[in-house]
Amino acid sequence: MPLVLTFLGILALIFLIAFVKIDTFISFVLVSLAIGLASGMEVTAVGKSIQIGIGGTLGELVLIVGFGAMLGRLVAESGAAMRITNVLIKIFGVKNLRWGLALAGFIIGIPLFYNAGFIIVFPLIITIAASSGLPMMTVAVPMLAALSVAHGYLPPHPSPAAISGQLGANIGRTLIYGIIVSIPAIIIAGPIFGKTLTKYQPRIDRDLFKIRQIPDEELPGAGISFFVALLPVLLLTLTGPLKSVLPIGSFGHTIVTLLAEPYIGMLLSVLVAVYFLGIRRGLTMKAVMKDLEEAIKAASPVLLVIAGAGALKQIFIDSGTSKYIGEQLQGVDMSPLLLGWGIAAVIRVCVGSATVAGLTTVGIILPLIQNQTNVKPELMVLAIGSGSLMMSHLNDGGFWLFKEYFNLSIKETLQTWTVMETIVSIVGLFGVLALNLVV
DSSP states (O other): OHHHHHHHHHHHHHIIIIISOOOHHHHHHHHHHHHHHHTTOOHHHHHHHHHHHHHHHHHHHHHHHHHHHHHHHHHHHHTHHHHHHHHHHHHHTTTTHHHHHHHHHHHHHTTSOHHHHHHHHHHHHHHHHHHHOOOHHHHHHHHHHHHHHHHHHOTTSHHHHHHHHHHTOOHHHHHHHHHHHHHHHHHIIIIIHHTTOTTOOOOOOTTTOOOOOOOGGGSOOHHHHHHHHHHHHHHHHHHHHHHHHSOTTSHHHHHHHHHHSHHHHHHHHHHHHHHHTTGGGTOOHHHHHHHHHHHHHHHHHHHHHHHHHHHHHHHHHHTTHHHHHHHHHTTOOSOHHHHHHHHHHHHHHHHOOHHHHHHHHHHHHHHHHHHOTTSOHHHHHHHHHHHTTTTOOTTOHHHHHHHHHHTOOHHHHIIIIIHHHHHHHHHHHHHHHHHHTTO
């Protein structure tokens, strides 16, 4: 019965989100209520479980996602993203431009949410394609593949950060493994696949997308642009090893331990950005704070989706469904990493949202992780994350964003965007399985 309820619950979630078009958060709460009551839980217990699930899931994540949104906003509005792109184009030159754009997309994608990153790089893509003479799709796909990989694989992005928290994965280690797995995924889905797209000619209405251009002399310096964009990565990856080297109880160990907390690292990154990308460039504190307020508004819908997924996960646990599923999955002759990827991929294809796919999968796969000590939670985060990017099509907002901005037909979007996302997902899975053999 628990398996039937889980299956029906996921079908109901898909139906409510994809067909009835009910808000994703409301859909999660409705399905959570239905599964809880159908499982025999008391009404008060169901309500308590939903509250605990939402609170426990958001917790520290509100800080990470909130500060991440603020940092991304400052990087975008200041022109730091444009400076990073310009520098890498100059280094790589026209001949190797696609590789430089993939690297630029990855660096820009670390602090920026996908949709915000897309809006930022779109005018850069138009400008670069026009000045280099390269077909636009061969310029666009390397940047957007890198943005997509960062969104699906790497903390502090909402979905991988939330999955890390629920699986008990170390965020710093997840980030390191994620960067390793990202490299082949970006290379194959970006420059290599992008090079095959010369026949596609986007029909862009340039008057429709008038985005504020910042003169080159007003852009932040290259050093500070790279430093601010990469500061969260530096703090998350370096503090772990430093903490193990410094004597326990020493002042240095205390400071490094504090900085190793993801939300502290993100807060410090925001403060650095506020000064170097805001105040130091002549903006008033009021203007900078206004930008941060807008960033929080943009992050709110994502946090609600994560909260709803947390409620469903807790219902799975408190109703005994997770325990039952875990016991059944023990006998499945399949790599848990492959299973996690597969579940996420199926939900992604049905629902369209990578975040919903990733977080729904956690509630199903969690008991398997708890019962198997040989599965590294950090690799499971990446397996689920790569599965959640599988085969974006007509039910995904990212699909339509790409189609409408580049003014492609649905068939052309399927042949470019959908194939790119599928490559990112499959190569990500192979990367995780390969990394599992050596770590």
